[in-house]
Amino acid sequence: MADIDVLLNENRSFPPPEPFARAAQVSTDAIYAMAQKDPDAYWAGAARNLEWIAPWKSVLDWTPPHAKWFTGGKINAAVNCVDRHVRGPARNKAAIIWEGEPGDRRTLTYWDLYREVCKFANVLRSLGVGKGDRVGIYLPMVPEAVVAMLACARIGAIHSVVFGGFSPESVRDRMNDAQAKVLITADGGYRRGQVVPLKRNADKALAEAPSVKHVIVVQRRPGGGGDEAFAEMREGRDHWYHRLMQNASPDAPPEPMDSEDVLFILYTSGTTGKPKGIVHTTGGYLTGTAETTRLVFDLRDDDVFWCTADVGWVTGHSYLVYGPLANGATCVMYEGAPDWPERDRFWDICERHGVTILYTAPTAIRAFMKWGESHPAKHDLSRLRLLGSVGEPINPEAWIWYHENIGGKRCPIVDTWWQTETGAIVISPLPGVTVTKPGSATRPLPGCSADLLDSAGNRVETGGGLLALTRPLPAMLRTIWGDDERYVKTYFSKWDGRKNLYFPGDGAKRDKDGYFWILGRVDDVLNVAGHRIGTMEVESALVEHPSVAEAAVVGKAHELKGQALAAFVTVRDGTRPTSELRDELKQFVVDKIGAIARPDDILFAADLPKTRSGKIMRRLLRDIAEGRALGDTTTLADPSVVAALKEQYEEKEG
Ligand code: WTA
Numbered sequence: 001m002a003d004i005d006v007l008l009n010e011n012r013s014f015p016p017p018e019p020f021a022r023a024a025q026v027s028t029d030a031i032y033a034m035a036q037k038d039p040d041a042y043w044a045g046a047a048r049n050l051e052w053i054a055p056w057k058s059v060l061d062w063t064p065p066h067a068k069w070f071t072g073g074k075i076n077a078a079v080n081c082v083d084r085h086v087r088g089p090a091r092n093k094a095a096i097i098w099e100g101e102p103g104d105r106r107t108l109t110y111w112d113l114y115r116e117v118c119k120f121a122n123v124l125r126s127l128g129v130g131k132g133d134r135v136g137i138y139l140p141m142v143p144e145a146v147v148a149m150l151a152c153a154r155i156g157a158i159h160s161v162v163f164g165g166f167s168p169e170s171v172r173d174r175m176n177d178a179q180a181k182v183l184i185t186a187d188g189g190y191r192r193g194q195v196v197p198l199k200r201n202a203d204k205a206l207a208e209a210p211s212v213k214h215v216i217v218v219q220r221r222p223g224g225g226g227d228e229a230f231a232e233m234r235e236g237r238d239h240w241y242h243r244l245m246q247n248a249s250p251d252a253p254p255e256p257m258d259s260e261d262v263l264f265i266l267y268t269s270g271t272t273g274k275p276k277g278i279v280h281t282t283g284g285y286l287t288g289t290a291e292t293t294r295l296v297f298d299l300r301d302d303d304v305f306w307c308t309a310d311v312g313w314v315t316g317h318s319y320l321v322y323g324p325l326a327n328g329a330t331c332v333m334y335e336g337a338p339d340w341p342e343r344d345r346f347w348d349i350c351e352r353h354g355v356t357i358l359y360t361a362p363t364a365i366r367a368f369m370k371w372g373e374s375h376p377a378k379h380d381l382s383r384l385r386l387l388g389s390v391g392e393p394i395n396p397e398a399w400i401w402y403h404e405n406i407g408g409k410r411c412p413i414v415d416t417w418w419q420t421e422t423g424a425i426v427i428s429p430l431p432g433v434t435v436t437k438p439g440s441a442t443r444p445l446p447g448c449s450a451d452l453l454d455s456a457g458n459r460v461e462t463g464g465g466l467l468a469l470t471r472p473l474p475a476m477l478r479t480i481w482g483d484d485e486r487y488v489k490t491y492f493s494k495w496d497g498r499k500n501l502y503f504p505g506d507g508a509k510r511d512k513d514g515y516f517w518i519l520g521r522v523d524d525v526l527n528v529a530g531h532r533i534g535t536m537e538v539e540s541a542l543v544e545h546p547s548v549a550e551a552a553v554v555g556k557a558h559e560l561k562g563q564a565l566a567a568f569v570t571v572r573d574g575t576r577p578t579s580e581l582r583d584e585l586k587q588f589v590v591d592k593i594g595a596i597a598r599p600d601d602i603l604f605a606a607d608l609p610k611t612r613s614g615k616i617m618r619r620l621l622r623d624i625a626e627g628r629a630l631g632d633t634t635t636l637a638d639p640s641v642v643a644a645l646k647e648q649y650e651e652k653e654g
Contacts, residue, residue: 024432141188288475
């Protein structure tokens, strides 16, 4: 039996638009062959684009499942992201163009950023933070988040950013696991017009996180001394950021870091269990993120690059902070929600700041589809030249919508596959070279090796299988903080005894052109009458229907078939969810894929349960479809969504 069956055939393809390809940094595929011949030499070349304090002795030391990159080399990440740009003509270039949700704006040049980072590095040092110490960062999307990360990097402290939407319990657990000394937070941040009370959450968290001795509070709310309602300052422990910065010296010598010294820990909750502290190191991570930013986004000096991800996620780390800044790029940073005050906020931002590269997530794109094309149509998006997608499989219909309504049919789309663990993009088109196909992340990047295997470890030439990474990459995680055994068990135990094979947990198919199509997490694969069905393909068939904006498909126990399909569907604005539409959708899936994928149930939902990073949580939908008590809902963006769905489902069944 195949590990995953292939159901859907997507035949559209898009060569790089001629004007784009002509001007692109990489416009032939020679780089793939070059990198394949000698991947170490390729990555060494990429590392040489960075500034090293001392050269490395060896490029890769690989004792599976552990790998080290550029050992013996000394480097500082903050120097690479800031100092070397202020020595040249980029000194006065905008590094960060920031916009708050209420509409306030700030632009930091590279020189501004340099001074802020140095001063804050001294602030941290004055509180006793040094090399190897852990620092928690629990901030809204404000420039101080970037400053704090880079200041840690400058002095060799290990940052651990906790997404500002997380609860006090999440902050507490992460601070305890990392044994952080300092937490950097804010009185609040803005989200849909409301203040998220970060400092109050932090206070709750810290009541049970005794390792944290100092709290630094960024004042985000207006008013002189800060608003007591949002920030009750505890004597001796709590300090206002702006007060500490007033007296800080801008002279802060950077710590020379070993290439393999830890740069940061980032926790991923996964779908179950205790969060894993993913450990990234300095030289390899910076090499991987800088190189992929340059290649995948075809970055040019005059680009305005907007990665919409929060700094609390790996995408924010790699493509809002380290990758673009290492390249001296101008980045847009936005604090708030995409529908505040109106549903055109993203397009308004793109127009006003002249964004040229937009990197966002399928969950956002599907929301834009649901809201309708009138919102982007109100704005001049003609400066956009490249679009990116990350975080989930992008359904072909959403891809086409993005291409037409945002990209004006002229922008290539890079569908980038990677993970918190890989640190940098692994599978993606090169926009000036690759013929793209909607829904496919295409091929591994130069220097990256991925394969498709069955569960016995045999190669799957074409068809469905399990994704495997067959060679270490410089930006890959090195371990799980404090739990190397879990690292080995989670990522290197899928194919018995073959510790050189990294298992990312995703199912995929490979087509006759060697393109990869990610089909979703293997935990989500359904088994209907012996057919192993990935969620992505059935969902994509549903999204192809003009009334559907988003769909999630799960399996529910079935006497005869083993599992039957249950689909949860949100419709586009202006569509009425009727029982006729339900029947039509079932037939639509049969026509697209075949009777095997016919959903037994379709439930119309106002919203789908998602993690805070926007991934659909199918595990909870399975609980609903099978009438079980709901599992852990604390990692949901909006727990009320799932409760409402459950009620609705039970009503229908009853
Ligand atoms: C999924 C986000 C299909 C995948 C950078 C992966 C994708 C998980 C894509 C990692 C893509 C990410 N196509 N699936 N382009 N990008 N995924 O750690 O299941 O938040 O394993 O990192 O997201 O999510 P994470």
